[in-house]
Amino acid sequence: MRAESDDTGKEVSGVLVALADPIRRGLLDLLAELGEATATTLAEQFPVSRQAIVKHLAVLDAAGLVTGSRVGREVRYSLRPESLDAATRWMSSLAADWDRRLAAIKRTAEAAERDFT
Amino acid sequence: MRAESDDTGKEVSGVLVALADPIRRGLLDLLAELGEATATTLAEQFPVSRQAIVKHLAVLDAAGLVTGSRVGREVRYSLRPESLDAATRWMSSLAADWDRRLAAIKRTAEAAERDFT
């Protein structure tokens, strides 16, 4: 019935879901600039409430893209690139795989045409 | 207020949304194997109805990942790797950017520590 066959699938899946939202991509971008920031600070740069940002950060955290550490009364978030690297590698291999198979299909088609003409 | 700054953002966004769903990833996988297939054929390999598959294919089509062409009474779908390549490149550059900035932050932190001790 065809399920998720790749073993890296689960981790990569979370990253893709996380990256599918523009606000979350913006948060990653902003964190790359700032290095570290609190949810409240980050929220000032987006047109949504702090709570909304907190939820987005939770998604990013679950995907392993971000991590938060408590310092006194605040929580500072920062990037954690490993998961993104994994997703990039997965996409690259997927792209390579497509190319490989498409090339094979193309060869078959050309061979068929040669036989025909 | 921070919007999508990158110009490639819009195209890439669609691809990420498309890839965020496991069934859609499965469809891409299957199309890579088969080269070409109809919605009805594809639906047999998944635990959902043909109509659900048609909707997924529409999303993939909108993202530029697949294309369908009518042949008689059926519509044959096949892969179109360009968009995936674009997304891969985008993610790679994003990852590289993170690394660059993280390295800069790390250097700053180390310099501060050196000054302190």
Next chain:
DNA sequence: TCGAGGTGCAACAATCTGGTTGCACGTTAA
């Protein structure tokens, strides 16, 4: 000490998403 700032939690509303079913329409093949 005590007020202000940052966080966490919960309830709620609205929209999106993924899925279903039923049916009409064109195309193919017996």
Next chain:
DNA sequence: TTAACGTGCAACCAGATTGTTGCACCTCGA
């Protein structure tokens, strides 16, 4: 010709997402 097949469209449903607001709880600094 006509029955079967593949497709397209529309209505509809349930649950997930995204956002809000209100409030309680710590922690810091004057």
